[in-house]
Amino acid sequence: MPELSQDTKKIAVMGAGLIGTRHIEGVLAEPRTTLAAVIDPSDAARDATRANSLPWFASLPEALAESRPDGIIIATPNRLHVAHALEAIAYGIPALIEKPIADHAEEAANLVRAADAAGVPILIGHHRRYNPIIGEAKRILESGRLGTILVAHGSFWAAKPADYFKIEWRRQPGAGPAFINLIHDVDLFRFLLGEVESVHAMESSAARNYEVEDTAAVLLRFVNGTLATLTASDAASSPWSWEMTSGENPVFPQQRQTCYQIGGTTGALAIPELKLWEYAGAPDWLQPLRAERVSVTPADPLMLQLRHFCDVIEGRAAPLVSGEEGLATLRVVEGIKASARTGRTIVLERSRP
Ligand SMILES: NC(=O)c1ccc[n+]([C@@H]2O[C@H](COP(=O)([O-])OP(=O)(O)OC[C@H]3O[C@@H](n4cnc5c(N)ncnc54)[C@H](O)[C@@H]3O)[C@@H](O)[C@H]2O)c1
Incomplete structure (x- = not known):
C-alpha cells in the first residue's frame, strides 16, 4: 500500500x-x-x-x-x-x-x-456503485424489508443516434450494448443481488445490421436462488434505462421512470425512483399495496x-470495485455473449484470477 x-x-x-x-x-x-x-x-x-x-x-x-x-x-x-x-x-x-x-x-x-x-x-x-441511489437500494435490500429476494428485472432500452457509430470500434466485436451498457447493469445486479451462477441469452442485430448486437435478452440465475432478466437495446426509443432515469449524467434528459424492479416475499423496490411497495398486513394480492418513496440527496457518482x-x-x-470485481462482472458479460453465440446456458466459473 x-x-x-x-x-x-x-x-x-x-x-x-x-x-x-x-x-x-x-x-x-x-x-x-x-x-x-x-x-x-x-x-x-x-x-x-x-x-x-x-x-x-x-x-x-x-x-x-x-x-x-x-x-x-x-x-x-x-x-x-x-x-x-x-x-x-x-x-x-x-x-x-x-x-x-x-x-x-x-x-x-x-x-x-x-x-x-x-x-x-x-x-x-x-x-x-457510488451513486447514493444505489447505496440506499443496497441498504433497503440488506435490511430484510423485502423479505427473500426472488426476482428482478433490469432494462437498458435507449436510442443511440447514427453519429455515435461513426467511431469504428463501436461497431465491432468487443463493443455493443452488452459490453458497453449492460455491463453496468450486470455490475449493479451483482452488487445488489449477489454472485451470478448461470446465464442464458439471445441477441439480435436486426436494427442496424452491424457486427455487434443492437438488442439482447438475458436470463440470470444467482447463487442464492434469485432469478432475473436483463434486456438491452441501443436502438429502442424508450425512457427505461439507468442513463435516462437516474439523472446522474446531465447529457441525458431525465425521465421519472423505473429501470430496475426487485421483488421479494414481503415487498418490491423500483429503482432509481426508490419506490418501495408493501402490504399493510400479510402479503395478499387481493389487498391494496401501499407505496413509499425513499429520498436520497443526489450526488455525481x-x-x-x-x-x-x-x-x-x-x-x-x-x-x-477491485480488479477481481471488474473481472467477475466481465465474466458474466462473456457468459452472455457465449450463450447468445451457442444457444446454451452458461454456468459461470468462480471469479478468482
Ligand atoms: N463509465 C461510463 O459510464 C463510461 C461511459 C462511456 C465510455 N466508457 C468506457 O470508456 C472507454 C472509452 O470510451 P469512449 O466512448 O470515451 O471512447 P472514445 O472513442 O470516445 O474515446 C477513446 C479515446 O482514446 C484515445 N486513444 C486511442 N488510442 C490511444 C492510445 N494508445 N493512448 C491514448 N489514447 C488513445 C482515442 O483517440 C479517443 O480520444 C471505453 O472503455 C468505454 O467502455 C465508460
Whole structure:
C-alpha cells in the first residue's frame, strides 16, 4: 500500500474521448486533484487539449518525462485497457480503469495478477456503485424489508443516434450494448443481488445490421436462488434505462421512470425512483399495496469515484470495485455473449484470477 498523504493528487487522463473528457472536467473541478497530463495521440485530442491550455502528451513515457502523476485514469477503447493498465503498473502508478476491465477475461485475470504482484492498486470504473441511489437500494435490500429476494428485472432500452457509430470500434466485436451498457447493469445486479451462477441469452442485430448486437435478452440465475432478466437495446426509443432515469449524467434528459424492479416475499423496490411497495398486513394480492418513496440527496457518482480513487492512491481505502470485481462482472458479460453465440446456458466459473 502507498504511504498515507493528503497532498493534492496529480492525475493523468489517458484517452480524451467521450468519457475521458468528463474525467478531465472532474479532475479540474475536484479540489483534491490537479490535472497532470492528457495522454491521447489523436490530433483532435491534441488540438482540444492545447486549446484549453492543458498539458498534452502522445504517450505515458512522454508525460513521465515532464512529471510523474500520482494516479492515472485509463479511458481508452476497451481493447487497449489491459496494455495501458500494465504500462501504468510497470511505472508503479495506481490506475482507475474504465469498464470493462478488459475485453477478455483471460487478459483481465493476467492484469489482476500483475497488479497484485506489483502491489499497485487498480480500481475499475463501475461508477454507478457510488451513486447514493444505489447505496440506499443496497441498504433497503440488506435490511430484510423485502423479505427473500426472488426476482428482478433490469432494462437498458435507449436510442443511440447514427453519429455515435461513426467511431469504428463501436461497431465491432468487443463493443455493443452488452459490453458497453449492460455491463453496468450486470455490475449493479451483482452488487445488489449477489454472485451470478448461470446465464442464458439471445441477441439480435436486426436494427442496424452491424457486427455487434443492437438488442439482447438475458436470463440470470444467482447463487442464492434469485432469478432475473436483463434486456438491452441501443436502438429502442424508450425512457427505461439507468442513463435516462437516474439523472446522474446531465447529457441525458431525465425521465421519472423505473429501470430496475426487485421483488421479494414481503415487498418490491423500483429503482432509481426508490419506490418501495408493501402490504399493510400479510402479503395478499387481493389487498391494496401501499407505496413509499425513499429520498436520497443526489450526488455525481463520477466525482465520488474520483474522491475514492484519491483515497486509494493515499492508501486510506481498498478499491471499492477491485480488479477481481471488474473481472467477475466481465465474466458474466462473456457468459452472455457465449450463450447468445451457442444457444446454451452458461454456468459461470468462480471469479478468482
Ligand atoms: N463509465 C461510463 O459510464 C463510461 C461511459 C462511456 C465510455 N466508457 C468506457 O470508456 C472507454 C472509452 O470510451 P469512449 O466512448 O470515451 O471512447 P472514445 O472513442 O470516445 O474515446 C477513446 C479515446 O482514446 C484515445 N486513444 C486511442 N488510442 C490511444 C492510445 N494508445 N493512448 C491514448 N489514447 C488513445 C482515442 O483517440 C479517443 O480520444 C471505453 O472503455 C468505454 O467502455 C465508460
